[in-house]
Amino acid sequence: MKARRKILxxxxxxxxxxxxxxxxxxxxxxxxxxxxxxxxxxxxxALCTAAAVAFRLNLPAIQAANWASAxxxxxxxxxxxxxxxxxxxxxRLPLSIVQISAMFHADFWGSLARLWGSILRATLGWVVIAPxxxxxxxxxxxxxxxxxxxLPREAAGDATATxxxxxxxxxxxxxxxxxxE
Numbered sequence: 813m814k815a816r817r818k819i820l821x822x823x824x825x826x827x828x829x830x831x832x833x834x835x836x837x838x839x840x841x842x843x844x845x846x847x848x849x850x851x852x853x854x855x856x857x858a859l860c861t862a863a864a865v866a867f868r869l870n871l872p873a874i875q876a877a878n879w880a881s882a883x884x885x886x887x888x889x890x891x892x893x894x895x896x897x898x899x900x901x902x903x904r905l906p907l908s909i910v911q912i913s914a915m916f917h918a919d920f921w922g923s924l925a926r927l928w929g930s931i932l933r934a935t936l937g938w939v940v941i942a943p944x945x946x947x948x949x950x951x952x953x954x955x956x957x958x959x960x961x962x963l964p965r966e967a968a969g970d971a972t973a974t975x976x977x978x979x980x981x982x983x984x985x986x987x988x989x990x991x992x993e
Contacts, residue, residue, distance in 0.1 A: 841945070845946045846859045846942075850892055850937075890912075899937065
């Protein structure tokens with residue numbers, strides 16, 4: 813019974829953490845960027861989970877962003893590939909996303925073998941561009957999410973501000989009392 817309570821408490825805390833506008837914006841930005849990694853093959857879920865745990869983000873929110881933006885992986889493959897070709901000074905592969913999709917539908921493993929270099933170059937392009945995407949999306953979403961009055965604000969004693977130490981129960985009450993003055 814004690815183990816069950818610990819597991820349920822862990823899951824409850826996992827669902828409740830990271831609900832400030834800043835954390836939700838980071839969830840959405842990271843979920844979107846991670847979902848577009850060209851080499852993921854389903855790795856996005858694991859990467860989003862790792863990011864949520866590492867940055868104390870809301871796991872359902874980052875996974876929802878990851879899954880909702882998964883179609884962007886196909887749409888952004890060519891731009892990432894072109895960026896990778898530019899960075900490595902490789903010859904431009906004269907294929908469209910429609911042609912690449914048709915190749916994969918016809919022979920998945922053969923296409924993977926033939927396009928492996930392009931996939932790696934696209935991943936390099938993603939590594940360079942994705943952090944900029946995260947910063948841009950975060951910068952746009954934070955002010956928008958701050959306009960939603962029901963979202964909690966991060967207190968000065970929050971876990972992110974104290975280097976990973978959880979805030980005490982008195983910290984939010986003190987912050988609320990200070991805001992009222």
